[in-house]
Each structure stands twice: as C-alpha cells, then as structure tokens.
Amino acid sequence: MSLKCGIVGLPNVGKSTLFNAITQAGAESANYPFCTIEPNVGVVSVPDMRLDKLTELVVPKKTVPTTFEFVDIAGLVKGASRGEGLGNKFLAHIREVDAIAHVVRCFINNDITHVSGKIDPINDIEVINLELVLADLDSMERRQERLASKLKSQDKQAKTEYQLIQRLKEEALAQGKPARSMAFSEEEMSLIKSFHLLTIKPIIYVTNVDENDIQDFENNPLVQQVQEYARLENATVVPVSAQLESEIAELQGDEKKLFLEELGLEESGLDKLIRAAYHLLGLQTYFTAGVQEVRAWTVPAGTKAPQAAGVIHTDFERGFIRAEVVSYADLVRAGSMAQARENGRLRLEGKDYLVLDGDVMHFRFNV
Numbered sequence: 001m002s003l004k005c006g007i008v009g010l011p012n013v014g015k016s017t018l019f020n021a022i023t024q025a026g027a028e029s030a031n032y033p034f035c036t037i038e039p040n041v042g043v044v045s046v047p048d049m050r051l052d053k054l055t056e057l058v059v060p061k062k063t064v065p066t067t068f069e070f071v072d073i074a075g076l077v078k079g080a081s082r083g084e085g086l087g088n089k090f091l092a093h094i095r096e097v098d099a100i101a102h103v104v105r106c107f108i109n110n111d112i113t114h115v116s117g118k119i120d121p122i123n124d125i126e127v128i129n130l131e132l133v134l135a136d137l138d139s140m141e142r143r144q145e146r147l148a149s150k151l152k153s154q155d156k157q158a159k160t161e162y163q164l165i166q167r168l169k170e171e172a173l174a175q176g177k178p179a180r181s182m183a184f185s186e187e188e189m190s191l192i193k194s195f196h197l198l199t200i201k202p203i204i205y206v207t208n209v210d211e212n213d214i215q216d217f218e219n220n221p222l223v224q225q226v227q228e229y230a231r232l233e234n235a236t237v238v239p240v241s242a243q244l245e246s247e248i249a250e251l252q253g254d255e256k257k258l259f260l261e262e263l264g265l266e267e268s269g270l271d272k273l274i275r276a277a278y279h280l281l282g283l284q285t286y287f288t289a290g291v292q293e294v295r296a297w298t299v300p301a302g303t304k305a306p307q308a309a310g311v312i313h314t315d316f317e318r319g320f321i322r323a324e325v326v327s328y329a330d331l332v333r334a335g336s337m338a339q340a341r342e343n344g345r346l347r348l349e350g351k352d353y354l355v356l357d358g359d360v361m362h363f364r365f366n367v
Contacts (some may be wrong), residue, residue: 003298004041004069006097007206010124013105014208014242016040019072021245022270027080040072046278047271048285050328051296057336058289066285066296068278071097091135095196099202099280101273102128103242106222107210121230123221125201125205130176132198137173140165140195159251164188167194173199181233202280204236205229206273215264238276240269284357287328288312289337305353309363319367323349328358 009015025043045065051286055063073093094100144165150158172182175233178199184192192200207223217223217239230237248268251259260268286308287294299308305325310317326337326346334340335358355361 003099003281003283004071004097005099005101005204005280006071006073007092007101007103008094008104008128009103010127013103013124015103016072017246018103018206018208018240018242018270019070021242021249022070022274029186033310042070042072043067044070044274046274046285046296046298047267048296050285051287051294053332054287054289054294054328054360057332058291058294060289060291060294062293064293064295065297068274068298070277073097083291091132091198094132094198094201098201099277100201101206101277102203103206103208106207106220106225106226106239107213107241109210119222121207121226125226125229129178129199129244133173133176133178134177135167136197136199139197140169140173143195161191164191167191180234202235203233204238204273204276204280207237207239209239210240211241214239214241214244214269236276236280238269238273240273245270264311284355286355286357286359286361288362289331289360290362299355301357303355305349305361305363306349306351308355308361309365312363314365316363316365320351321364321366323353324362324364325349325353327356328360331360 005049007015007019019040019042022039022044039300044067046068048065051063051065067201071093083198102125104124108119144162147158147162147165151162153337168179168182171177172179179192179197180200180202204301205226207217207220207226209217209220213220220348222235223239227237244263245268248256248259256268260266278298283298284301284303285296285298287296289295297308297311299311305323306317306320309323324346325348326334326340330343330345331337331340334345337346340346
C-alpha cells in the first residue's frame with residue numbers, strides 16, 4: 001500500500017538535507033528559499049530487526065522489507081494561503097500526503113539564513129500551522145456556501161454536514177487551531193475525511209538540532225519549546241541532526257553500527273523518524289517466511305486476514321480459505337516453523353481474524 005508522509009517546513013530549516021539523508025536520492029539542497037519547487041519522492045525501507053531475525057532462521061534466497069514513502073515539499077512562507085511564495089503549490093502537494101513531518105529548526109548557525117531573520121521554532125510552527133488553518137477555513141466556508149441552497153430543501157445530509165463544518169469552524173479553525181485538536185465520533189470522522197482538510201492530517205514535529213546536541217537534545221531549550229507545543233496537540237516529537245544523518249546515511253553495516261556506538265546512539269534519528277511516521281498512520285507489519293523469500297508486508301491496524309492476503313495478490317483475497325498463523329515471538333522461541341507447529345503454536349484462522357503486528361502468515365486460497 002502506498003502511503004506518503006510529506007516533509008514540510010520553512011525554507012532553510014534542513015528539510016531537504018533530511019530528505020537526502022532518508023532516501024540518499026540527492027534532492028537539491030541550497031542556502032536560499034524555494035530550492036525545492038516540485039516535490040521529490042523517496043521510498044525507504046522500514047527498519048525492523050524482526051525481519052533480520054527471520055532471515056537468520058529461514059535462510060531465504062532473498063529478504064524484502066516493507067517500505068514507506070517520504071515527499072519533500074517546497075518551503076512555505078507567511079501568506080501561502082493567499083498564494084504568497086509557492087503557497088498554492090505547497091497546499092496542493094500537502095493535500096496529497098497522508099501525514100506530515102514538520103521540520104523545525106532548533107540549531108543556531110549564522111552562516112545559514114533564516115527566512116524570518118531569527119531562530120524561533122514556535123513562531124516557525126505557527127506560521128505553517130496558521131497557513132494550513134486559513135486554507136482549511138477558506139475551503140470550509142466555500143463548502144458551506146454550496147450547502148446553503150440544499151438546506152432550504154430540508155436535505156438531512158446537507159444539514160448534518162453544514163452543522164459539522166460550523167462546529168469545526170467555531171471550535172478550531174476560527175480560533176487558529178488545527179482540526180486534529182478536536183474530538184470526533186466515528187460517523188463524524190467519516191464525513192470529515194470527505195472534506196480533505198489539511199489540518200486533520202496526523203503530524204510529527206522533527207526538531208533539527210546541531211550534531212553536537214543530539215546526545216543531549218533534552219536540554220536544548222528550543223527542543224523543549226517544541227515538545228511543550230506538541231504536547232498540547234498530542235503530537236509526536238522526533239529529534240534529529242539532519243547534517244549528522246546525512247553522514248550516517250553514507251555508511252553501511254558494521255561501519256554504520258560502529259559510528260553510532262561512538263556517538264552513544266542505539267539507532268539513527270532517521271530510523272526513529274521512519275518508524276514514527278509508519279506508526280503515526282496506524283500501520284503494522286506482518287511477515288511471510290519461506291525458503292524463496294522472507295518478506296514484510298504493510299497493513300492498517302485492524303485488517304482482517306483476507307484483506308491482508310489481498311496485499312500480496314488480489315487472488316489471495318478473492319479465494320481466501322484460511323491463514324496459518326504463528327506470532328513472531330513464538331516462532332523465534334521455537335527456532336523453526338516445524339517446531340512451532342509441533343509446539344502447538346501454529347494456528348488456523350478464518351475470514352474474521354484480525355491480523356496482529358508481527359504475525360508470520362501463510363495463506364491458503366482457491367480461485
């Protein structure tokens with residue numbers, strides 16, 4: 001399944017440097033605004049140590065990780081909702097992503113210009129958030145205008161939609177707050193999705209710190225400001241040093257591991273970001289494991305077995321009979337699929353089975 005996380009931020013906060021590190025795709029990065037005009041898309045592997053362990057156990061001919069897409073979106077400036085800078089392109093591109101990674105500058109470097117002339121992460125966040133709120137407010141007011149004529153004909157659906165938009169405006173957008181700051185019922189959320197709001201998208205704040213601060217980011221006062229702000233939105237904060245990550249991205253295997261150990265880090269900031277974005281969208285991983293291939297597959301949490309099978313091939317879903325399932329933990333403890341079966345840890349599950357993160361599955365089907 002193709003889900004995308006858009007990397008946004010004011011010009012020169014380090015987002016393109018971060019994107020380069022994530023994908024090693026070489027997106028242009030320079031010390032002037034609007035360097036990124038068209039969005040660059042990079043596909044990354046989701047780091048998962050379970051896949052490595054399964055590869056050790058099964059010794060397949062190949063191993064395939066699950067993937068996730070990041071989109072580097074043009075830098076935004078104040079007035080974007082009115083078309084300032086590259087505002088119209090920014091808003092169009094951000095509508096197409098499923099989640100947002102908002103890069104915030106939390107380092108001081110006089111050699112790198114800042115579009116507002118000062119380092120103030122909260123102001124940076126609020127500039128972008130306000131532009132998104134204003135864009136949503138404008139689209140909701142235009143939607144209400146179109147609904148007004150239907151209200152006269154006692155259209156119940158139009159009335160429900162109109163009232164929800166009014167509450168959305170009064171409780172959030174008109175106050176400068178994002179739609180995600182509100183609580184909605186399942187029925188309301190279904191309707192909200194049809195509005196294509198920018199501010200309903202889940203968000204991660206990525207605090208870009210100096211490489212010397214990455215081990216002690218908790219004591220960075222700029223990071224602390226972002227953490228407090230994110231807490232009010234119930235948002236995630238992931239600290240990274242984009243410059244350092246670009247160096248780490250050039251290393252592989254033991255060399256990368258040794259470098260991280262020297263820095264006192266268990267994993268790179270990028271690995272944390274990729275996983276955070278993956279889970280932000282409510283995604284989970286199941287595995288297939290055989291001598292031909294060990295592979296990780298992405299499904300939304302709450303996916304039933306036939307739909308999970310359909311991710312592999314539509315025929316698997318159409319002709320689904322049952323799934324043979326063993327948890328990753330049980331398989332590792334057993335040491336092999338045969339031993340897991342002998343231990344009674346292999347289960348047969350039907351069409352209503354909800355796939356769990358870490359399930360190792362084999363599907364039976366007939367078409």
